[in-house]
Amino acid sequence: xxxxxxxxxxxxxxxxxxxxxxxxxxxNHNSMYWYRQDPGMGLRLIYYSAxxxxxxxxxxxxxxxxxRLNKREFSLRLESAAPSQTSVYFCASTQSxxxxxxxxxxxTRLTVT
Amino acid sequence: xxxxxxxxxxxxxxxGKTATLTCNYTNYSPAYLQWYRQDPGRGPVFLLLIRExxxxxxxxxxxxxxxxxxxxxxxxxxxxxPADSATYLCALLNTGTASKLTFGTGTRxxxxx
Numbered sequence: 001x002x003x004x005x006x007x008x009x010x011x012x013x014x015x016x017x018x019x020x021x022x023x024x025x026x027x028n029h030n031s032m033y034w035y036r037q038d039p040g041m042g043l044r045l046i047y048y049s050a051x052x053x054x055x056x057x058x059x060x061x062x063x064x065x066x067x068r069l070n071k072r073e074f075s076l077r078l079e080s081a082a083p084s085q086t087s088v089y090f091c092a093s094t095q096s097x098x099x100x101x102x103x104x105x106x107x108t109r110l111t112v113t
Numbered sequence: 114x115x116x117x118x119x120x121x122x123x124x125x126x127x128x129g130k131t132a133t134l135t136c137n138y139t140n141y142s143p144a145y146l147q148w149y150r151q152d153p154g155r156g157p158v159f160l161l162l163i164r165e166x167x168x169x170x171x172x173x174x175x176x177x178x179x180x181x182x183x184x185x186x187x188x189x190x191x192x193x194x195p196a197d198s199a200t201y202l203c204a205l206l207n208t209g210t211a212s213k214l215t216f217g218t219g220t221r222x223x224x225x226x
Contacts, residue, residue: 043157048213104156106156
């Protein structure tokens with residue numbers, strides 16, 4: 001089982017460029033999440049999708065959009081990248097949104113210059 | 114404001130000793146609390162979950178306690194091994210906020226021979 005797969009692993013963007021981070025899970029999980037991790041800040045929730053067809057904002061949604069393409073895939077889009085979006089991005093999934101652990105991908109390291 | 118605090122300083126212990134990591138929270142009413150392990154360059158991996166009505170949970174060499182009066186969880190690793198060296202994150206789900214798991218900043222554990 002691959003679990004949660006994120007692509008790409010690394011990306012460098014110039015300010016103002018756009019890109020989409022891809023995430024797919026093969027565990028038939030209902031809920032999916034995007035977090036960013038910055039030194040000293042911990043993991044912060046950007047957006048989540050409690051079930052296919054729904055998405056909601058997390059703690060730091062500004063500058064991002066998401067698409068729950070189907071049950072397996074949840075993408076994160078940066079329309080106009082800014083240096084403040086330099087971070088490591090993690091996708092996670094879980095069977096239900098309550099009382100079950102998250103399964104994480106290995107992250108995308110994004111640098112915006 | 115709501116805070117989840119973990120010791121930002123690394124914890125250095127000798128092999129064979131018990132490591133104890135602390136997670137304190139403020140202005141949360143957690144339905145449950147989870148602990149994760151994160152290795153460099155990898156996503157967090159779930160270890161243990163403890164519910165608000167549970168005092169203690171064990172899994173092999175791991176033990177978690179949860180004191181809702183002190184607003185604190187302790188994470189213990191007995192008979193520590195160098196392979197236990199990693200960053201350990203606590204995360205909690207606030208009652209009534211399904212889907213939004215909030216993470217602490219993590220504590221790095223270094224186990225030496």
